[in-house]
Amino acid sequence: MPRPLRVAIVGAGPAGIYAADALLKSDTAADPGVSIDLFERMPAPFGLIRYGVAPDHPRIKGIITALHQVLDKPQIRLFGNVDYGKDLSLDDLRAFYDAVIFSTGATADRELRIPGVELDGSYGAADFVSWYDGHPDVPRTWPLEAEKVAVLGVGNVALDIARVLAKTADELLPTEIPPNVYEGLKQNKALEVHVFGRRGPAQAKFSPMELRELDHSPNIEVIVNPEDIDYDDGSIEQRRSNKQVDMVAKTLENWAIRDVGDRPHKLFLHFFESPTEIVGEDGKVTGLRTERTELDGTGNVRGTGQFTTWDVQSVYRAVGYLSDELVKLPWDVASGTVPDAGGRVIEEGGQPMPSTYVTGWIRRGPVGLIGHTKGDANETVGNLLADFAEGRLLTPRAPEEDAVVDFLASKGVEYTTWDGWYRLDAAEKALGALQGRERVKIVERRGMLDASADPAQLKAAVETAVAEAIVAESGLGK
Template structure:
């Protein structure tokens, strides 16, 4: 009787779990069956959902419910707190599995190459998000001394950062934020938050719902300058062909024509302002210089030579995420992705790196919403299964599932399991009960390992 197809997935965020789901829904899952092991460097699963989504977005975090149902399947095992490549290498994985799928996402900040980006008070978005989401590998405190703050970028991450900076700590207290984050936000001095976009309202990458949510806080006054509402032929075409872009533009238009209210925290959305320099004094941020831009007819912009200095004491760069380079895999340094063809990892020679695949942001870069990774995973899995059907996968030397447990034990790797997640989940929920909160997230890795029974 043939053994099940053995697949390792590196990364337990949405991309990795969607790949597991696609494998379970395939014909191979019925005969001869599939056996999937998911490796995750954090003690807890869910990747971006746990450590990359703002805590006041329970609707998005609700995606965990669907991902949870996949991980509940008996064909899947979770190995948390296992780091690639220090705990397990590509060669190790090939010894145990027919195929390996990398779904490691993107967690670092893409550089913004303007003078002054290295100043004290110039921060990457990814670092700040990791702090307020309680990532165990990041500092427990965050400097929130600035009364006026700039956020560079017009995507949902920029909105998240602006909203967290502009809200009060008590507004965020009902969420899962850990005590150190609450105490940090209580000390936040920001009264003005300025969000800057290089292009116009039609080119903003906000989701309509996330944009509208900015205006729901009783403490945040959202302000748009009427002079920033401008469209050219390319912008009009974008609005006609993209319903979401049109909804975003309409929301911004409505805010631009209303009277400014008296809510205590001001959040300004600026368009047609391209950052040219972060201004410093004694090594610290004291301002931001932008160049005014103008539409060129195609929806793109050109500089006007008109510059303006903004009085801010901190700058958050939300200009995109970047994946970490994976050892033993080819790498495209410009895009920050693993070269692939339909999810098959492609070497410099143009040949497929046998039995090795990618999906999600490590494959195509940090673009699109969480749900977009599902189609990506389906394509990758379809090609893996095609290679399996045509005998192109390498046969592992030790395909028995227990061989993996023995290997990790021999390496003294303290790994967590899916049962361990249930224990950690219960512990975090129990912490929230006395305060009427759904959960309070544990931050210290050692605490997470203990509650998971690692």
């Protein structure tokens, strides 16, 4: 009787889980069957849904429900807290699996090459997002002394950062933010947040829903300069051909013509301002210098030679994410991706790397919304299955399911499981219930591992987290 096709997926975020789902829906899942192991560097699954989406986006986090249903399938196992390149290598994976899919996403900041990026008060978006999302591997505090803040970029990450900085801590308290983030945001002094885009309203990468959400806060006054509402032939064509672009432009137009209200925190959306320098004094940010741009007829812009220096004390660079290079895989430095053809990893000589595939942002870069990842996964899995049908996959020397378990145990790797996620999930919900909230994240890696380990440790993990919350402050439940 033929054994199941064994597939390892490195990265248990949306891209990896969608790939697992595509495998399970294939004809191969029926005969000879598919056995899938997901390896995740974090103790918990779901990737950017847990550690890259702002906490006040419950609708987006609802995607976890669909991902949950996939991971509940008996053909899938989760190995969390397992770091590729450290705990196991590509050769190790090939010993246990017929094929390996890498879906590791993008978590680092893309470089912005202007003077002053090294100044104190100049921050990468990825670091700040990791802090407010309770990532276990970042510092527990964040400096929030600036009264005037600049955010560079016109994508959804820039909006998330601007919104978190402009909201009050109490507005974010009903979300799953951990105590250290709530305490940090209570000290936030920002009264003005300025978001800068190099091009115009028709070129902004906001999604309409995220943009409109800026205006829902009773504390945030969104302000758009009427002079920034401008379109050329290329911009008009973009609006005609893309409904979302048109919706974004209409929202910005409406904000530009209304009177400025009296909500206490001002959030300015600036267009046609290209950052040229982060200005500093004594090693600290004291301003941002931009060049005014203008449309050139095609939807692109050119500089006008008119410069402005903005009075800000911190700058957040939300100009794109970058994936981490993966050990033993080819790498395109310019795009920050693994070279591929239809999801098949391509070696330097132009030939496919045997049994090795990529999907998601590590394949195509950090572009598109979460839903776009499904099509990407389907293509990669389709080519993997074609290679399997035509006998092009390598044969693992130890395909038995217990082999990788024994290997991790022999190396002393403390990994989490899907059952462990249920226990961690229960611990975070229990912690939230004590404060009248749906969930409070456990931040420390050790705490996550303890809560995931077994039922006997669940009670201790919750009690520890509660004690930390009480020490942090005394009014979280108000």
